[in-house]
Amino acid sequence: MKDKNNENKADPCLPGGLVPAEQWTLPQTSVRRSLKDAIGHALKQLQAEVSQAEEPFESMDELPELSSAQRKRLAPEPDYSDQATAIACGLERARTEGSLSREVAFLVAPPFSGVQQALARFPEPGQSGSIESGGEEWAIISPPDALSFDDHEANEWWDRQDLSRPWVIPELADFWLRRLSGLALVKELFRRIANGDTGVGIVGCSSWCWRYWGHYLENAQMSPWTPGPMDAERLGAWFTYLASGSGKSTVIARMTGDGYYVLPLAETDENEKDKDSKKRKYSNFLRDLAATSRGNPGVALAIWQRSLRARPDDDTKLEDADEKTEKQSQTADCWVVPLERLSLPTMPQSKESVTGFVLHGLLLHNGLDMASLEVVTGVSTYELSLVLSRLKRAELVVWEQSDERWRVTPIGYPTVRRHLQSWGFPVDQF
């Protein structure tokens, strides 16, 4: 989707800008690709019982993956501080233009979109590019250690938080548990926001959590905003920005199979008015990647990192290419394996309801420790251990030491989402 309002103003670290959530649309792909994905998904489900292989990730080529140093240089993790600044600017612009009139802005985004990390680094006053709101500092509100509250206790907890000055909740999913005593904090927050008892604030919320609370609070109309979806063009611009830092230098990435260009983008080349560039052939890789990742930057980056290779599988193919030019045969910064030759992690065969409860619980709560997962899913610790170990081997979940939580992996997210959808679980809108 091209959002004309944000197109020209978008920060390179947030190429899609911020858009109202109802304007979000899925990046388009070819009919061929859609059919191929659908048939592939159905076949994988049917074959799951036949094939017990739990190979988490299969790369159907023998090319060496990038070293960690090369990966850091060519496809590094984004700097979330820059994203925070971009988000802050986007919200401020929306307020100025009048499209955002609420005191409390809700930013709803799918997992791995980076919003949570960005909001956690929300710019302090005095920082470059930061926003000040009435000269007040932005306070980041962290969740309590234990989430069991009754209504009275929840009321008291929020009373202790200073919501009179601008505040930020990086991830609302951290403030509740799907159990009877785990709902009170979020209910009370929504009540206060609806009553206008809070000052200016920003609430970041995982799209899965938002879906749940949208059902629970049927009449809550919070008009959330979301980062614009990453289509091929935005992905290209973002990857270039990540690799080059400033986005000024050009990164060359070409397909291993046919030598077609992935980066730089065709538009960039045209701008440079390079005569040779007009003869270049460009790959549809980024368009397919945008569709596969559903415009989710974190997922796209994970797949992008996996698809990069240090050298082509067959240099002679390039030599024989019809459209060979001097420019084309130059050494690329990196080579890209076609999506068809990469297989994303597959769902291991197991009791689908238990697996579904676990994965859905993890997405609803932005990751959980074992004890909370047991409470939320109603699955015993013993069975949880077995399921999680299988999912971990399949590279669909990962244990994060930093906050001691199980989380869905970005590379496994498309598979997880698709399976949850086909199992009948409620999925997010993104």
Place this chain on the structure above:
Amino acid sequence: MIDDLGIKDAFASITGQALLQAVLVIVIASLIMVAVQKVLPRVAEKLGGKPRLYLLASVPLLRLLIILATIVIVVPILVKPSFENMVAIFGALALALGFAFKDYANSLIAGIVTLYEMPYRPGDWIEVDGQYGEVRAIGTRAAEIVTPDDTVVIIPHNKLWNSLIANGNDGTDNLMCVADFHLEANHDVSRVRELLRDVAFTSPRTKTWRPVLVIVFNKPWGMHYRLKAYPFDPKDQFQFISELTARGSAELARQGVKFVSVPVAVD
């Protein structure tokens, strides 16, 4: 009489080779039908969710198509498809069925109507004459349901004419479940309704995008609450109701709301 109907003339042209061909076609059609009835349900079990229901529902439809295709192929092989011959054959067939297999024919016709009207499909949870279960297969004469106690009940299609058929999910995967709570009076009704709603919303099996309702009735012995919600999978309905009942009861007890402790007649 056979001469009067023209049956003799109609079958006069049947040769041994034609008979063999017809038998071959019928055997092949039967094999395809058996394959469809065996393979598709297995594939459906692996898919789960809506694809499962669609695939199961397609089985009787495919069978009907195969039967029709077989008739269309076999009849011209056996007899010259003239108007007189057709009248003769189908007239004789109707006569024979009418006298000898009245009930059987009744069920067969009801079976065809079932395929068209679809009062129940494989995967539906239905109740007929007090028997509740999931439709496992729809045959030519009867449907098979499997009760929650894993008992197969054969229901002739002619029940369609004169019995009430209750269908819980009607071709979808949305099946409402109800958990009943019989409580003593003198408690905060709105608080209990809110609490029971939360019980449903916090169950991992609940379809949260479907309505969750708490209905309350004032009875002479106290208050009767009905918690209505939809589970992800209709097959989990009994586990779902058990879970709602257990968690709801535990929380109500924690809140000091008492259940009625005397025998009551529930109509």
